[in-house]
Amino acid sequence: MTRTRADGTAPERTPVRREGAAERSVERPVRGGGTRERLLAAASALFAERGYDRATVREIAARAGVNQALLFRHFGSKQALFGEVVAQGGYEQLRSTPPERLVEVVLRSLLHPPADPAGAPGASRSLKTMLRSVGGGDEVSAAVTALGDAYAKALAELSTRQDGALRADLALSWLLGIGLMRVVVGKRPLAEADPDEICRLVLETLAHLLDGLPPDRGRDPSGGPGTA
DSSP: OOOOOTTSBOOOOOOBOOTTSOOBOOOOOOOSSOHHHHHHHHHHHHHHHHOTTTSOHHHHHHHHTBOHHHHHHHHSSHHHHHHHHHHHHHHHHHHHSOHHHHHHHHHHHHHSOOOOTTOOOOHHHHHHHHHHTTTOOHHHHHHHHHHHHHHHHHHHTTOOSTTHHHHHHHHHHHHHHHHIIIIIIOOTTGGGSOHHHHHHHHHHHHTTTOTTOOOOOSBOTTSSBOOO
């Protein structure tokens, strides 16, 4: 039986060595921050790696270094935890990104995700979580649908046409399809293509749907030089 500390956290696991066998290292749990923050970081990583169905509550708690009971105490259910993971980075991206830059920001976060050594939930990880959890059933549809609707509403602002909502849905569907084929399926040559070249081609094409979309200038969303 696994012992826990007074605060409910599990002790850090160390590499196991057996005589006559190669040393096997056990993955270290997420360190630092409060219990809620560690659970969010662990869930964010596992959902992005495996999707909703294959990431278990036991694995999430183990990676966070806590007892499973604490996960339910803080979030109530795996479904609620998933919803918060998806929303945390995705909605922050919407709040901090001007609508006219949203297409490029979303696309680049799917094509060339920023390094995140701390494992904190972010927009790129939220999008990966959505992609890997597509088809997860009713348990995930509410969170995915709500975030998708919010992105589509922001993109609709880039069109002056009466069918702006439809144009926004088409644009968002293409972006997520590109991410699905590159990140989840690993389809070549898309999986190995240069992010800047993909952005150039996509933005040129989407300009016909969203007339408020600015031309790609070969720069990343933060305003710095492109990744090429």
